[in-house]
Amino acid sequence: MNEFVPRIDAIAPERLVASRPAPAVPLVQPSASAANAPNGSGVNPDGGDQARREQMASAFDYARVQARVADILADIAGSSEPPAQARSTAETKLDALKPIPTVIIPMLPASVEVVEHAVEVARAVARQAELALAAQAHVNRNTVDQILLTHA
Numbered sequence: 107m108n109e110f111v112p113r114i115d116a117i118a119p120e121r122l123v124a125s126r127p128a129p130a131v132p133l134v135q136p137s138a139s140a141a142n143a144p145n146g147s148g149v150n151p152d153g154g155d156q157a158r159r160e161q162m163a164s165a166f167d168y169a170r171v172q173a174r175v176a177d178i179l180a181d182i183a184g185s186s187e188p189p190a191q192a193r194s195t196a197e198t199k200l201d202a203l204k205p206i207p208t209v210i211i212p213m214l215p216a217s218v219e220v221v222e223h224a225v226e227v228a229r230a231v232a233r234q235a236e237l238a239l240a241a242q243a244h245v246n247r248n249t250v251d252q253i254l255l256t257h258a
Contacts, residue, residue: 171203207231 178199185192209228212220 174203175200207235 211224
């Protein structure tokens with residue numbers, strides 16, 4: 107004997123459908139920059155060429171760094187140096203590829219508040235760098251395996 111009772115039979119169908127009126131939407135006022143655009147669309151006059159150039163430059167930099175890392179790793183494999191020395195040389199070269207965080211402090215006549223804000227930003231960058239290094243130093247083995255599988 108099956109004691110399973112479907113719950114659908116116990117639910118009464120809803121007889122009344124509640125309808126809500128649509129909220130009124132205020133009209134959008136065109137901005138001055140959109141009105142001055144040649145086609146009135148608010149798109150920059152270059153049609154997004156500047157954004158594409160920046161994206162391509164970023165992709166180029168990423169590819170250049172990847173190629174440099176591959177060269178360093180290939181040098182380790184074909185090196186006639188002892189393994190410990192080859193590893194330390196490769197670590198030095200890889201450390202040179204890491205970007206160095208830079209905070210630009212405004213020149214005089216900058217106000218004290220602006221300089222203090224720049225110092226706070228520099229301290230925050232240093233804290234985040236310490237956290238990132240600690241997180242990268244303690245990566246789970248399964249995470250590394252998954253990353254290698256997805257990029258292989």
